[in-house]
Amino acid sequence: MSEARDLSIGVDVGGTNTDAVVIDGAGTVIARTKQPTTTDVTGGIRAGVAAVLDAIGADRDRVSRVMLGTTHATNAIVSRRGLGRVAMVRLGAPAATELPPVTDWPGDLRSSVLAGSTMLGGGHMVDGTPISPLDRDGVLRFIDSLDGAFDAVAVCGIFSPSFPEQELEVASLVQDHIGLGTPISLSQDIGAIGLVERENATIINAALYGVARDVTLALETVVAEQGLDAVTFFAQNDGTLMTLDFAARYPVLTIGSGPANSIRGAAYLSGVDNAIVIDVGGTTSDLGVLVGGFPRESTLPREIGGVRTNFRMPDILSLGIGGGTIVDPATGSVGPLSVGYRIADEALLFGGSTPTLTDAAALAGTAIGGRSMPAVPAATRTALQAALEKSHRDLEDAVERLSLGRADLPLVVVGGGGFLVPDSLVGASAVIRPSDGDVANAVGAAMSLASGRADQLGDFEEREAAIEAASKAAIEKAIQAGADPLHVAVVDVLETSVSYTARPTVKVSVKAAGPLTRLSADQPVTAHSTTQ
């Protein structure tokens, strides 16, 4: 038996399929599978992991890591299922009383998530001046008023990302009062400046603790059932990994990990660091931008389940172009409906009666599954040709929109419907189709780095000190997330000026990332727990 413990299993739980891959120390995909996703999550993960372990046989002992990417948290919010009840404490009254917590939430989400909310004295101004004294009694009175009818607590203080101590004090007040069993979500750990958006993300994070427990438990269960001696990680929005323990505390950070994983996986499989990535599925094409090996993040506030948040998400452009997208045989108009997973029954190519973009590609000469296109009426033929041209134009447009004004970026094509992308496209320097591109998500999960981001407001004169402080905090967060302390580095620095302050002030936001700590059997990664 080999002594090397160099294998990683990557698992991606998608809406339709659960994909799993095994990758060796040299980064080669040595086993892969696609299994149907199950409603209990565990079933799909169990089947996927079992299939790839079967494929590698005795080499299973070389597996030292299991990485999971999932849209489970996103689905919980969108479907309002399995969410916890949250007690929300905002610090900073009388400021911000004009807009109480959850004011703009959809009613059904508010009623399923909010146990109660309060606006109490506390918080800081931009220069650190307290807005009002911290209302410690108010915190305890509010908690008592809910009579235990909540699953988690969310705390959001005005300017807490710059002045974090007060939220920490409230967390320990609450824990002293009701014990350590109730999880507490602090806004300073969740988002940047922007009270409403950060507060929303903090509440959502608190509501997702139960869901996160289910998924982390599912992964731990499968790993234990298989008797794997492996450390487990979760993929997050920015295409980096966090430890299971971290994912359990910051489940909101897994929202958006699906597209991030496919971008990272595409990067890895194609060997490029800067590119446009397109993941063509059955129903949609998701395009993202790879910058220096990471997905480009959106700077615009993102809505999730109808709630505005500002946590970091990959900048994704979705088009209604997929292998199963239905073509109108009369007009040649494209989608947005898709036959989805029923493509193997319904598309013309497979003997069905619904013209799809897959049929259009087959008609144009693309070899798909060794099948040949049945005879179709001339009108349908014309419609399919028009539809393929239209979708090529739409793809070109989308590539141009994302290309940062450059024409020298390659386009990396992954996903099962990749044949819809032509071999040359205006706006792309080359079209790259990596092998194993149809399991890029799972590969992305297995190959990701660990990272952390931190924000800091500072005097402009001392901006270097502010960057240094933020860098230190970001590096610490990356190490907590599993990065190797010897190889973690700052990968991104954003600066924003703040006016109307006594002295010129700058806001810096720093991201650090690094490869995961190298493992040996007797030296497991210990996840540091952040004291809250």
Next chain:
Amino acid sequence: MAQQAPPISSPAPTRVTSVTVDDVPALAAGAAIFGTGGGGAVYTAERGVATAITQHGPVPLLAVDDLGPDDAVIVMSGIGAPTVGIEMLPSTHQVQALLDEAERVAGRRITALMAAEIGGSNGVGPVGWAARLGVAILDADGMGRAFPEATMIAMNVAGVPCEFAIMSDVVGNLAVLKTIDLSWLERHARAITVASGGLCLGAHYLLTAETAKGAVIEGTVSTAIRVGHALLSSSEPVAGVANELGASVLINGKVIDVARHTDGGFVRGSVTIAGTGSDRDRLQRIELQNENLVVIEDGEVIVSVPDLVTIVDGETGHAISTEMLRFGQRVAVLAWACDPLWRTERGLELAGPKAFGYDLPYVPFGGEAVAR
């Protein structure tokens, strides 16, 4: 306040007479267009206004000609840094304190609010404050756009004196200022804003039927709502907005460079846009100073302040503020003529290119400004 339904038998009025909760998204989108890149993000103001109208009912919208002898209008606005404005939001008490103090100093009841600037968050917030205070909103503003300084206001162009100003912060401090002119008001207000943590609400310029006429920019609240409705309901939002404004689309293209720095409390810099589609091979540079001020192509000035320049998302038509401009964005640039008041000698002295430090003659955009 009871909801005022129009009588069913009479034909629908062509003029908007109240701002309802359904108008708020349109008002916000329209105000952002009038922000010409500045004026602060409209989102939190939009939510505040929607909440206030839901609680207190629609806000009567008064035309300047509707003002009677007992009416008195005060201008209200938020003052501060957008970055602070998205984090330290106003308190519910702040506007009531402002109104009470303004009535005390003025010695009379105040019946309506007016926005200092229709552009950006200050074009949106006053509607919600009016709902909370139970007063009307005047269908007018002091700029017809957004400007960075207190001196750049229509009443100052028209020579109407500002007798007093009141500022209130989030914790309850009130300051009454009686400055000798608006330059001094700008200086003192800035200092108080800094002392207040970077954000204050202010009330100034008590106006009546006599003083308002000819000294404010009329019809701008209803115009912003109309522009916003065009933006939100059109299948071609950029064309819809341009049409409603009578604006020209200067270029369709992509942002290829954004250069920004902070200087004396202002964000200064420029953005370069490369044309796409039928505008391929064209380049435009827009000079910024909180707002978009000057558009240059092939070394020629095409538009300059006080005419209006707004960069919008090429697809959605939504305005993109200067701090949200990013490399690679698909945009369209809209330009349209300012109010004739700004084209007077005094108007150009206060807010023409030279007032922003550009050594350029002002060339009116689109010929003569169209009278309303």
